Amino acid sequence: MKVVIAIDSFKGSLVSEETNESAAAGVRDACPDAEIFTVPLADGGEGTVDALIHATGGQLIKCSVTGPLGKPVTASYGLLGDGQTAVIEVAAACGLTLVPSAERNPLHTTTFGVGELIADALSRGCTDLIIGLGGSATNDAGVGMLQALGYSFRDAHGLEAAHGGAALAGIATIDPSSAHPKLAYVRIRVACDVDNPLHGPEGAAYIFAPQKGASASAVAQLDRGLAHFAALIREQLGRDVQRMPGAGAAGGLGAAFAGLLGAALTPGAPLVLEAAGFDRLLEGCDFVITGEGRLDGQTARGKAPHAVAHAASQRGIPVIALAGDVAPQASELALLGITAAFPIVAGPVSLEQAMVPDAAKEGLRRTTKEIFRLITTVLRRP
Known part of the structure; x- marks a missing residue:
């Protein structure tokens, strides 16, 4: 299984490299043999x-x-x-x-x-x-x-x-x-x-x-x-x-x-992805993981996860989006190439608690692990 991970920073909590590595750890927990590639994400601004x-x-x-x-x-x-x-x-x-x-x-x-x-x-x-x-x-x-x-x-x-x-x-x-x-x-x-x-x-x-x-x-x-x-x-x-x-x-x-x-x-975002060689990484890819701190209606307006989803969906690759919070409007993102979106917060917590870096890393790893445990179980069925 080949997985490409390109998650934006969780503003005020984790930089893009940290969100990517946390999700990658979750994939490895569920699927140790997976081929994983990470692409730090940015939109031309800071980072x-x-x-x-x-x-x-x-x-x-x-x-x-x-x-x-x-x-x-x-x-x-x-x-x-x-x-x-x-x-x-x-x-x-x-x-x-x-x-x-x-x-x-x-x-x-x-x-x-x-x-x-x-x-x-x-x-x-x-x-x-x-x-x-x-x-x-x-x-x-x-x-x-x-x-x-x-x-x-x-x-x-x-x-x-x-x-x-x-x-x-x-x-x-x-x-x-x-x-x-x-x-x-x-x-x-x-x-x-x-x-x-x-x-x-x-x-x-x-x-x-x-x-x-x-x-x-x-x-x-x-x-x-x-x-x-x-x-x-x-x-x-x-x-x-x-x-x-x-x-x-x-x-x-x-x-x-x-x-x-x-x-x-x-x-x-598309310019940064092009410079990072994102399209080349999509060759032979089975799943793409993207995300940001909050997935909502603004995500569709040219933000980095939208660019990732658009590029992957053009190749028919399923896209999993992870975020600290998934707003109700995020359901519209399915039209933009995001197959499914998941919040990483385990239960009712304050925003301050959710943004603690260690908590965000653990949430990303745990959620990704559960998603890919399901995926690998389904794929192994006769």
Whole structure:
């Protein structure tokens, strides 16, 4: 029997590697001869680098870059096992957690460090970049990142644009002539699970900037800057970034990647599974196990277990989903490829008790053991 396990983290309790290993132990308890493969799961956000390093036998690269406040920070990215693919979470260089609460202001924070991480990866010979958006403290439409990669953005007086979203409204010219030469030969895929436009009521400023410390007046100022920048890109480069779904992601980094660097913006979980070689593991597979902390109606909206179930069901492979809690709406997941879903909690307990790591591990192992004890018993019947 071949079993592939790809369970997401149980937020606040277990990381993906721990959920996978706990379920794998349960399968081995019931079926010692089973061939088991685990794939750490992520959706492009926090944990993506670690998941793909683990899945491909890669390594973590650390370097000093410019943080969101313009001060040096130590950031990491993943160099995957093929030696040619880098995985970068933008939050490592411009994340909200890098900025003290009292200093959060997207009028001034920059994505310059993201560009420095990309430049470092290019210097190591990487030809394929996977970028995880999310968790940024910025709203500069990726201008800082592009400056670090050689782009020039000048105002009407010929001065280079300063860091931060406040500078967007003053940009008069975009000059890509000195862009990093290796950008022309690199494939960039961006994990992006939102479709917000760059500016407007549903854009980067109005939807995301308040949680990054922007006041109401700052939000309006940022939105005007984003609108000006979008018009400038359209006039000078002939690209309509406002019409690109996801352009408003991560404070407008989506627009920079898709509109100026030619990147593809794709849902995060399928992108991570592809990079981890998930489809290859499904060959000859008898059962797939997936799951997350809570299975509910949100699971169907592009979350990682949905991507796992979709890929497996395309091959006709039964999918077992495990979770700390299975909401009534989860029954709808059968339409998305999940064969059966099971809660791992043994009895009435508080949320705090259920989230104790050892309790969650034991619940995963016990539930998986019982499921596969049933499966093996049925399969052995004459």
